[in-house]
Amino acid sequence: MSYRAPVSDIVFTMRHVAGLDRAVADGLYPDLTVDLAQTILDEAGRFANDVIAPLNREGDRHGAVLKDGAITTAPGWKEAYKAWTEAGWNALPGPVDYGGQGLPMLLNSACVEMWNSASMAFGIGPVLTMGAIEALIKHGSDDLKGGYLEKLVSGEWTATMNLTEPQAGSDLAALRSRAEPAGDGTYRISGQKIFITYGEHDLTDNIVHLVLARLPDAPAGTRGISLFLVPKFLPDGTRNDVRCHSIEHKLGIHASPTCTMIFGDHGGAIGWLVGEENRGLNCMFTMMNNARLAVGLQGVAIAERAYQQALAYANERRQGRAAVGAVEGMSPIVMHPDVQRNLLTMKALTAAARAICYMTAEALDRAHLEQDEASRKKAHERASLLTPVAKAFSTDIGVEVASLGVQVHGGMGFVEETGAAQHLRDARIAPIYEGTNGIQAIDLVVRKLPLSGGATVQAQIASMRAIVTRIMKEGTPAFGATGPRLRDAIESLDRSTSHLVKSLSSNAPAEALAGATPYLRLFALAQGGAALAEAALAANRLISEGDNDPAHAARIALCRFFAENIAVGAQGLEDTVMSGSGFLQDASLALAS
Amino acid sequence: MSYRAPVSDIVFTMRHVAGLDRAVADGLYPDLTVDLAQTILDEAGRFANDVIAPLNREGDRHGAVLKDGAITTAPGWKEAYKAWTEAGWNALPGPVDYGGQGLPMLLNSACVEMWNSASMAFGIGPVLTMGAIEALIKHGSDDLKGGYLEKLVSGEWTATMNLTEPQAGSDLAALRSRAEPAGDGTYRISGQKIFITYGEHDLTDNIVHLVLARLPDAPAGTRGISLFLVPKFLPDGTRNDVRCHSIEHKLGIHASPTCTMIFGDHGGAIGWLVGEENRGLNCMFTMMNNARLAVGLQGVAIAERAYQQALAYANERRQGRAAVGAVEGMSPIVMHPDVQRNLLTMKALTAAARAICYMTAEALDRAHLEQDEASRKKAHERASLLTPVAKAFSTDIGVEVASLGVQVHGGMGFVEETGAAQHLRDARIAPIYEGTNGIQAIDLVVRKLPLSGGATVQAQIASMRAIVTRIMKEGTPAFGATGPRLRDAIESLDRSTSHLVKSLSSNAPAEALAGATPYLRLFALAQGGAALAEAALAANRLISEGDNDPAHAARIALCRFFAENIAVGAQGLEDTVMSGSGFLQDASLALAS
Incomplete structure (x- = not known):
């Protein structure tokens, strides 16, 4: 397929x-x-x-x-x-x-x-x-x-990001790679970097490595890291002192080489400082929102691919007789309610994640392009708030949807030949790289909820409420229980947000950290539901204007499915956030035994 | 590890x-x-x-x-x-x-x-x-x-089960393999079977194939299938007319050959009838409870393995500084709340699935070993009720836990060398074979809820309630909100059960089929929580008797974590079951567009 x-x-x-x-x-x-x-x-x-x-x-x-x-x-x-x-x-x-x-x-x-x-x-x-x-x-x-x-x-040349070292993954403070000033404005870079995507390849004539390293007199920790540009081939055409030592044998994305890079085997790779000394992490953060959004889009992408493949298989494969709408002979499995549930779950999660990612992209655009600074700041904060949700939710559902895709295929899903298994293998990296999803959740709670004293997240919740108010007014039977279900999810989000903000301000970081992952999921269910509702409202309007594209009714049906079958998980997530760090005191017991 | x-x-x-x-x-x-x-x-x-x-x-x-x-x-x-x-x-x-x-x-x-x-x-x-x-x-x-x-x-010889054919997976009615009586009490078997686990191997001198096939005059559908024993080597030592044509290139369990078997290339493999003619499916069902339980145990098994590996890695790998309980230098990641949540989720799901599987095994034993027939019947029905839950929940959580295990490893989880990825690949087959988990859910709702007019499931729910009553009486602070949370989950289960039983009896099969999968999960959350609570009560009693094994306090902590963080999903699942087949009418729209 x-x-x-x-x-x-x-x-x-x-x-x-x-x-x-x-x-x-x-x-x-x-x-x-x-x-x-x-x-x-x-x-x-x-x-x-x-x-x-x-x-x-x-x-x-x-x-x-x-x-x-x-x-x-x-x-x-x-x-x-x-x-x-x-x-x-x-x-x-x-x-x-x-x-x-x-x-x-x-x-x-x-x-x-x-x-x-x-x-x-x-x-x-x-x-x-x-x-x-x-x-x-x-x-x-x-x-x-x-x-x-x-x-x-x-694209004549490609670039890489060289952050990770064996002892420094999520914690960049532990970086050890060195950069020595050569006295001529250049630096000599040495060290080992791991997990470097496309660190070496044959697609282009040159590769431009951006490398985090420490100057000799740099302070310890993250305030002593600088960013350097280290090309594979120097401007004079000679080969720089950098090489790919080995590549990883990975679960998925096999075609993408994941390299261990060695800088400075022969005295140091020649590099140029990017930005100020010791401000390398700042430079990295600049691009992080975009890269995290891009990885979120990978989650959407693999979910879409897995959904298309599962749907095609379900339309083709015949087994049993469906209880409703039976056809001659065996029914295509797409007619069985349980398979329909799987496929609709796949499609609804994909659509919700897509909407969140695109909303994040639009906020990033406004953060750059708005005329006045206040609007730019507001958009920047909205983008900052949404980015960890876009990254973590989309990549989590990427794995979930790809796994459901395997399930829809039955035994054929476990056979590599069909390709469904590859999607699951490929999908599994996205919750890990560009900041693990646990890190995203912590970022959301610890750094993003406090933006503008909480006004940023409150504005976002208000925008979700406004959509639900419109749904409630609509009264279209096809919406089913969409309005009440989404309202409940948003209220769960609101209460959970207040709880976490309070925990942070009363200096109870463990409480906030313990609830971060379920909170992010809860945020995504409310935001994703609201986004699908906005799509459904637009579809409904177009229908009423005489547009008879059947995709419009489908958008309403999908929104309803999400609200009634997926967003209903919000209450349990709120309970989890609220029970908070209660489990931590005894966690060591349970994990030690 | x-x-x-x-x-x-x-x-x-x-x-x-x-x-x-x-x-x-x-x-x-x-x-x-x-x-x-x-x-x-x-x-x-x-x-x-x-x-x-x-x-x-x-x-x-x-x-x-x-x-x-x-x-x-x-x-x-x-x-x-x-x-x-x-x-x-x-x-x-x-x-x-x-x-x-x-x-x-x-x-x-x-x-x-x-x-x-x-x-x-x-x-x-x-x-x-x-x-x-x-x-x-x-x-x-x-x-x-x-x-x-x-x-x-x-074990000097092994056996296989030859059910599946390319057109007949979940739907055995579509079987085409043939068996012709040879006139001497034996039969000549011909046909192609796929996905035959250990259909051919070098572990033993002989392999005994049990094969489903149709006699020439057999009725169509499942009432025309007979079971035959077809050995690789005949009693006289000659090779039978059966061969392995190819093996699958699979996502996981690579060491286990999955064979396409060809029977009767040269006139028919010699086979012997097992049981009565046309009653083959009945013979298969005999062993199905046990095999399904065994696959459920595979889910528990891979979850346990993935948990052990993730815990070992989390104790060893150091990144960042934990907010609470910081140590010299970087903290082992097991100290970070988000990692603790992942590990406790893994451990709690594994323990709950293990408990459900072992309860099923005990019921199967009682179904065979009880003195009086009434007790045997009761136990048989309890085993029948629990079997689809044991199979589907355990194998679902096997995948979930193995996936969390990859996540705890960060980038190292995506590299095959650590082994975490293998667990995920291996785990993925168990929700598929021996009846997909969708089939298990349908079996639970359509065949098992009606047992003894609903008395079997009601007795099971009553046994869960009795445990919660004991928890509520206990008043031990370490139990936290275990009592109320589990009570809520069991009441959700009770209401959902009534709803589905009513749907079945009022001839609304689509409603029951649509809710089957979330219902099975809800059943498992309530039953798993009750089982962990029973373990916690036993542990508490032992502590009060002076047994100072730290594992006892850990069992209480684990039960509490499950109740407060996992069983709280019950309400959302109930909402989903209750909203029922509402999504079906529009599903075709959403899946067609």
Whole structure:
């Protein structure tokens, strides 16, 4: 089963949930119209369907092969990457000054979803290049910008992020890599970095490594980390002192090489400082919102792919006789209520996660593009609040949906040949990298809830309530119990938010930390439900205006399913958050025995 | 990280939750004492730890290799199987008349858990042999019993179950394999069977296939299926007309060959009828409860293994500084609240699933061993009720716990070298085989709730309530909100049960089918919580009697964590069951668009 980019659902979500229409009307995107967005996404969808998706299975089988320090990607990979950059897709969100098309994050997010649905192992590479471009624009010297940005924007070169070391994963304070000033403005970098995605490959002639390291006199901890640009090939064409030592044998995304990189075997790799000394972590944080959103989009992407594959199988595979709507002979399993529940769960979770990710992208756009500073700050805080939810919820449901996809296939799901199992294997990395989902939950509770003294999260909750109020007024029978169920979920979120904010302000961090993960899920259920309700309201309006696209009724049905079958988990999550750190005092007992 | 059989937790669960002490006191197990059980389980644990567990990783890497119709198992596999049978483990539950030790299902279930924790790919083989033994005892002719039982009981030969065909998975009515009477009392079997676990291997000299096929004059559907015994080697030593055509490339349990078997390439494999003509499905159902319980135990087993590995990693890996209980330098990640939540969730789900499986085993024992028929019937119905819950809940949580285990490992969890990923890959088959978990949920609702006019399920709910009443009376602060939370979960179960029973009796099957999966989960949360509460009550009593084993306080803490953090999902599941088939009418819309 191949992938068909769900462009119409994507465009609908962008327009009616993430606010593309409003943003265009506001003049936020001066060069964009809804029609142009549609045209671009149609084209991106075709590329994803026709060029990338067919490589996914072979990429998994072949993987990336390391020999004598060089990595060969899977057959067809290099050609596809070249075609992709030549079609301008890498440059889509890039700055116009360096050859980019300067198109909004919202539009690019839809594209990122499609590249990753087509192949997660393909899609993750450009995410890192995008992050490096952003770091250079914000923090790079003019020389570095001039030397590197154009080729990174076009995709002629790729970039990597070198953060992790064996002893320093989530805790970057423990970094040990060193950087010595050479006296000529350059630095000599040495150290070992692990889990470096596309750290070495044959897709491009050069690779630009962004590397976190410590200067000799740097303070300990995170305030003593600087960021350096270390190219594989130096401007004079000579090879730099950096090499790929080994690659990981991973559960999934086999086609994407995950490298252990050694810097400075022969006296130190030549590097240039990006930003100020000892402010490297600050530079990293700049790009973190975007990269985390991109990984969230990977979760949406793999969920969409798994859903499409499971639905196709369920329409084809016949077993038993359905109790309702029986056909001649055996029924396609899609007619069995239990299979319908699985498929609708997959589709509803995917749609909710997509909506949250696109809303985050729109907020990031507004944080850059709004005219006045107050609006930019408000949008930035909204984006900051939503980013950990977009990353963690989308990647969690990516795994859940891919696992349900295996289940819908029955025994065929466990056989690698069908591809359903690959989606589960691929999906499993996304809750881990770019900050584990546990870290995202802590970020949400500890750093994001206090934004603007709590006003940011309160405004978000108010926006959810406003949608539910509209649903309650609607009175359309097709909405079923959507209104009351979502209202209950939002009230659970509101009470849980107050509880956590209070815990933080009364210096009870363990209470907040203990509740972080269920709180994030609760936030996503309320926000995801509200977003699907907004889509359903728009669909209902279009129906009443005479638009008879059957997808509109489907949007209402999907929203209802989410509210009645998924958002109802909110109460239990609230109970969990409220019972809080009660379990911690005895946890050591239970874990020791 | 290797496996250490959790014998003391296992024995505690058997004694105080599954009722081993009571069963021994009742005289149910005349040849067993608690001390003897402990001795046997200690020995089984050692074998699992020392002989089987070390093979698990290499079994995964090497897999089973098919060449010229013969399969070679992974290095060390054959020797381990031989040592295992020679130590008498295969014969443990087997009938005394045929060389077995006749020990109870409850005891064997604990062993099955341990074999499967050590290696799921190893553990699944004997499950099939056990099923065949049972079918032959109940339905085989004296000749078949005499010719096969002894070697199957000892494990000198293994057995397979040949049900599935490409067009007939969950729906056995669609079977096409044929059996022609040869006129001499034997039959000629022909057809293709897929997904045959250990259909071919090098562990033993002979393999006994039990095969479902149709006689020439058989009625259509499930009432026209007969069961045949088809040995790989005939009694005269010649090779039968059956061969392994291919093996599957699977997501997990690589060391266990999954075969496509071809019967009758050369005129028909020689087979013998087991039971009556056209009553084959009946013979299969005989052994189904046991096999389903065994697969449930695989879920427990892989969860236990994943938990042990994650806990060991979390104690060793240091990152960041914990907010509470900080140590010198970086804290072991086990000290971070979010990691504690993950580990406690893993442990609590595993313990709840274990308790449900062992309770099911004890019910199966009573169904065979009780003196009077009324007691046997009651126990049989209780076992029938609990079996789908044991199978589906345990295997669902097997996947969930293994996935959390990957998460606790962070990036290292995605690297195959650590083994955490293998557990997830292995775990993923158990919700599928031996009846998908969707089928289990339908079985629970449609066939099991109506048992004895609903009295069976009501008695089970009453037994849960009785435990909660005891918890409420206890007043021990360490129980926290255990009582109210479990009470709420049981009341949700009670209301949902009434709703589904009413739907069934008012001829609304779609309503019941639509709610089946969330209902099964709700049942398991209530039953699992009640079981952990029973363990906690026993632990509390022992503490008050002066037993200062720290594991007792841990059992109370674990029960509390389950009640306050997991059982609280019951309300949402009830809401889902109650909203019922509302989603079905619009499902086709949402799935078509």
